[in-house]
Amino acid sequence: MDIAAVSNSNVLDYLNNPSPQTLGRSPLEWLDQLQKPTVVRVAGRDRSRTRAMATLLHGNEPSGLFALHRWLLEQRTPEVNMLFLLGGIYPAKIPPPLSMRQLPEGRDLNRCFKEPFEGDEGAIAEAMLTELRNANPECLLDVHNTSGTGPAFAVSITNDAAHQALTSLFTDRLIMTDLRLGALMEYSEQEVPTVTIECGGFQDDHAHQLAYEGLVRYSSRPDVLSLEKAEWDVTVLRNPIRVELAPEAIIEYRLEPSGQADVTFPPDIEHRNFGIVSPDDPLGWVGKKGLSILTAISHNRTENMEQVLQVRDGQIYPAQAIRAFMITTNPVIAKSDCLFYAVKATGEPIF
Ligand SMILES: [Zn+2]
Incomplete structure (x- = not known):
């Protein structure tokens, strides 16, 4: 043929x-x-x-x-x-x-x-x-x-x-x-x-x-x-979780919070890609709504955010050492897709 x-x-x-x-x-x-x-x-x-x-x-x-x-x-x-x-x-x-x-x-x-x-x-x-x-x-x-x-x-x-x-x-x-x-x-x-x-x-x-x-x-x-x-x-x-931002949330990329945003990340947050972030390493800031504007998704299920992130004095810290990646500084992608993915520092899934 x-x-x-x-x-x-x-x-x-x-x-x-x-x-x-x-x-x-x-x-x-x-x-x-x-x-x-x-x-x-x-x-x-x-x-x-x-x-x-x-x-x-x-x-x-x-x-x-x-x-x-x-x-x-x-x-x-x-x-x-x-x-x-x-x-x-x-x-x-x-x-x-x-x-x-x-x-x-x-x-x-x-x-x-x-x-x-x-x-x-x-x-x-x-x-x-x-x-x-x-x-x-x-x-x-x-x-x-x-x-x-x-x-x-x-x-x-x-x-x-x-x-x-x-x-x-x-x-x-x-x-x-x-x-x-x-x-x-x-x-x-x-x-x-x-x-x-x-x-x-x-x-x-x-x-x-x-x-x-x-x-x-x-x-x-x-x-x-x-x-x-x-x-x-x-x-x-293995099997990273997706950290998603509520569609109505306001995100800003600034060196410090303006007071207007629900979540603020430093403009150079992309440098964190694939690096290990320890529990005393602040990632950014949340506003009055706290972590409620963020969702952790794994296998299409919503997981307990407290095992991923914690807030102290308005600052966001990992709840355990994590490796985060596909961190974006594009607010459109942050809202339409996700903020970042994360696994444990060992490479194992968080959930
Ligand atoms: Zn592609």
Whole structure:
């Protein structure tokens, strides 16, 4: 049977071994030429194996696109076949390019990798899963950026040697979660080691460089799934809680409270990302409502906030030594998503 007839869908475009002349001089020129979510295939030295990498599932997270464009221009021959999936081409192309996470009326593509595959994003996710099934890769990466600045980390639903080895191509921190949201990383359940890589901030040159260097390692090594060959030791943080802020709450980022806010964090709170915060280390301030404007969520359950945070003289302290991450200084994200995630200092879950 003709392979093309099986795998080609009208949802996706296909580029096989693209030559530099077809790639544009910059990632933005290339993006301008791309019309649909796109599959890029590059033949490797060993044609019996394939590694997959998805990126741009969120149209405003460009590190993976930049890395892939640079890597393709260099015309490297990968160790094994490479299958690249560029998901969020439609939101990424909306002017100004690379500014929209998803289409204004659309859904978050990285919540659509599960049945019933409804709507345009569901169709894209289903077509991407079909490509993966046809290519039968030995592993899969999904490369993203965070909204704020901060160090890189990986996320997976499984913590074994293969997932840690994949993580170590990019970073030394792996967050393991039991939550199932319809994210592409849940492809792990198909016995294909799958890791989400958060390269760092979407405007951060270090993040773009890390995505490129990680892609070079991922595509050039004979073995990326053995921990003995890992770049560095991986710290695993299990089942973090989400600390959420009430939608009506007022948050300010200031060196000291103005008296107007329900919660105040110092403007450099992002420097706390992944560091250990001890119980005598103040994180910020609360207003008259105290901790009632904050909620700790784990496994979709509300947990006892007093095991996470405590207030003394209006200041917020951890109730036990914690490691917090994905701390944001963007008040919109703080209210619509969450303030931060946290585990015990040991990396174990708080609940
Ligand atoms: Zn993302």
